[in-house]
Amino acid sequence: MIVAIDGPAGSGKSSVSKAAARELGFAYQDTGAAYRAFAWYCVEQGVDLHNPDDVTDAVPGFDYAIGTDPDRYYVRVGRHDVTDDIREPRISAVVSAIARVPAVRERLTAIFREIMASTERPGIITEGRDITTVVAPEAPARILLTADEDVRMSRRSAELAGTQPEHLVAEQLGARDRLDSQVVDFMSAADGVVTIDSTHLTFDETVRAVTDLVRATMATDRN
Numbered sequence: 552m553i554v555a556i557d558g559p560a561g562s563g564k565s566s567v568s569k570a571a572a573r574e575l576g577f578a579y580q581d582t583g584a585a586y587r588a589f590a591w592y593c594v595e596q597g598v599d600l601h602n603p604d605d606v607t608d609a610v611p612g613f614d615y616a617i618g619t620d621p622d623r624y625y626v627r628v629g630r631h632d633v634t635d636d637i638r639e640p641r642i643s644a645v646v647s648a649i650a651r652v653p654a655v656r657e658r659l660t661a662i663f664r665e666i667m668a669s670t671e672r673p674g675i676i677t678e679g680r681d682i683t684t685v686v687a688p689e690a691p692a693r694i695l696l697t698a699d700e701d702v703r704m705s706r707r708s709a710e711l712a713g714t715q716p717e718h719l720v721a722e723q724l725g726a727r728d729r730l731d732s733q734v735v736d737f738m739s740a741a742d743g744v745v746t747i748d749s750t751h752l753t754f755d756e757t758v759r760a761v762t763d764l765v766r767a768t769m770a771t772d773r774n
């Protein structure tokens with residue numbers, strides 16, 4: 552059972568997908584982590600992030616691993632555990648530049664599909680920006696998770712509490728969404744994609760909306 556979830560930054564994709572996967576006994580795949588890990592790798596290698604040819608040349612050397620057990624999340628590049636490093640503002644600030652390079656999207660999409668195909672659990676929730684439209688458009692359950700921009704910004708500020716001034720977090724989030732929107736459309740639901748708007752929902756209510764939809768889809772599939 553493949554569950555695809557897309558949405559803008561701070562809409563709750565990672566936290567909600569992880570909690571829903573835990574409840575359903577599913578695996579959880581965070582695809583944004585792969586883009587962040589590739590950005591980290593390019594920075595380490597001294598690649599000019601704004602030169603698409605240089606970024607493309609870095610693709611074959613990218614050795615990536617991610618934990619898909621919602622209780623054992625990790626992200627590795629080669630021998631390096633980059634789980635925390637990829638969340639740093641210096642990576643958030645440059646990830647959109649590498650995410651627009653076609654060779655990067657092609658390679659990462661292939662990795663995402665391999666991970667979905669090899670899960671040993673009864674299902675996997677994969678979340679990102681283009682999962683419902685490009686990576687797994689055939690998934691039986693496809694969700695666009697949204698929330699009003701000011702709500703998303705204050706949730707992300709709360710997560711980063713104290714590490715960065717609130718206005719900076721909001722500016723970076725808005726700038727990243729604008730850049731990312733030039734490459735994939737994650738603000739409107741494609742045909743057959745169910746929108747869950749969490750603006751007025753609690754976290755638990757949002758998780759419930761996802762698990763209810765997945766269970767209903769599984770019940771329909773059985774009949």
Ligand SMILES: Nc1ncnc2c1ncn2[C@@H]1O[C@H](COP(=O)(O)OP(=O)(O)O)[C@@H](O)[C@H]1O
Nearest residue numbers: 560561562563564565566706749752753754757
């Ligand atoms: N109703 C809600 N739905 C989703 N997330 C919520 C909600 N209320 C609060 N949050 C918090 O907002 C944050 C969303 O961040 P995250 O899951 O990283 O989003 P994304 O992966 O889309 O960037 C989390 O800290 C989450 O706990």
Ligand SMILES: Nc1ccn([C@@H]2O[C@H](COP(=O)(O)OP(=O)(O)O)[C@@H](O)[C@H]2O)c(=O)n1
Nearest residue numbers: 560561582583584586646647650679680681
């Ligand atoms: N399927 C995806 C997932 C992420 N991304 C890119 O990866 C970046 C980081 O994604 P993320 O999901 O970790 O970002 P947050 O929403 O958690 O802040 C995004 O800003 C996009 O540039 C993408 O292009 N396609």
